[in-house]
Amino acid sequence: MTEHFPRPEGSPLMPDWFDAHAVNLSASERRAASLPTRRTVKKEWQAAWLLRAITCIDLTTLAGDDTEDRVQRLCAKARTPVRADLLEALGIEKVTVGAVCVYPTMVAHAVMALEGSGIPVASVATGFPAGLTPLPLRLGEIRYAVEQGAKEIDIVITREHVLKGDWAALYDEIRAMREACGPAHMKAILATGDLKTLTNVYKASMVAMQAGSDFIKTSTGKEDVNATLPVSLTMVRALRDYRDRTGQMVGFKPAGGLRTAKDAMNWLILMKEELGTRFMMPDLFRIGASSMLGDIERQLEHHVTGRYSAANRHALA
Structure with missing residues (x-):
């Protein structure tokens, strides 16, 4: 049975927790490159991991x-992500995705379509x-999405605050969003491709958690560089450091550029290796993706039948 933890409340802004922290780029890249080779998951175990990945997907259209x-x-598709014959x-x-993620004006449509399924609707917001x-408009957009029925809000931060090292401004902004x-x-999107360095990624992650984020998320999917394993490793280690200091459990969501079953496996391995199996559950791990689901279903069909089908047999919607 999954143990449920209290919602993270954050903490006061504590720059001394991260001011002196520096991330070694080459060491992070070496560790990230080793992850896919450290654990071999085959046959029925691979199928089980892929089914777990489905439960962690935020199925997205933006x-x-x-x-x-x-x-x-x-x-x-969120209600029935895998064909019934394959599940049998x-x-x-039964298996369902973690959430459906849409724009605020689409939330009401998603809520109606998912009624009775238990699948939450997530909405991006804050411009x-x-x-x-x-900021007042961004906070209003959050409130609108919540009023429409969104149970999860993916907010975006002001990257300038990170690039200038204005941690108080970043903290106050995210704290106001959490209250809204x-x-x-709330999932705080750091847009890591815009933050220039892994050290900035680590520091922004810590501030977002101190400000009360339920999840920290890599990317919007619209940057030139989105989720990468070195960036994810940096954020996951920030999660671990924050947990060790506060006892609070904050989730992680990679997003952008994750398209294949292999990607799903690599990020699950990251969570397993760095944080343990508890962080492979959808209340602490999500994957922002759309086309990935079709490839996972294709791999599951291969496991069942021994044959690869054409990708168009597993259309997203």
């Missing part, structure tokens, strides 16, 4: 041409993806 119909199709062959009764609209979220859980 396109300028999103429509109610597209969101409804995405939600139908695997001895699994996603750049986050450069005035109310009961909805």
Whole structure:
């Protein structure tokens, strides 16, 4: 049975927890490169890990041409991410994704489409993806999404605060966003591809957790560089350091550029190696993805039948 932990409340801003911290880029890259080779997961164990990955996916559509119909199709896939015949062959009764993530104006459509499923709706907010609209407007967007029924809010930070080392401004901004979220859980998107250094990534991660984030998230998916293993390793180690100092459990969400079953396995291995199996559960680990689900289903079909099917047999929506 999964042990449930209290929601993290954050802490006062404590720059001395991270001011002197420096991340060794080459060491991080070596460690990240070794992760996929450290653990071999094959056959039924691989199928089990891939099924676990599905439960951690935030199935996402964040396109300028999103429509109610597209969101409804995405939600139908979220309810039944793997074909019934494959689940039966695997001895699994049911599996669903971790959440469906959409723009604020699409939240109500997703809530209606997912009614009774137990799948939460997540919404990006705060001027996603750049986050450069005035703070009152960003806070209002959070409140709107929550009023529409979003249970999770993916906020974006002001990258300038990180690049200038203005940790008080970053803390105050994220703290205000956490308050605007109310009961909805907040994932703080750091947009790590814009932060220039792994040291900045570590420091921004610590400030986001001190400000009360429920999750820290790598990317919007719109930056030139999104989730990478070295960045994720840096953030995961910040999570571990914060947990060791406070006892609070904060989740992690890589997003952007994760498209294959192999990607899912690599990030699950990262969580297993660095934080343990408890951080492979959807209340502490999510993957922001869309096309990844189709490839996972394709790999599961290969496990069951011994044959690879065409990718178009596993359309997302």
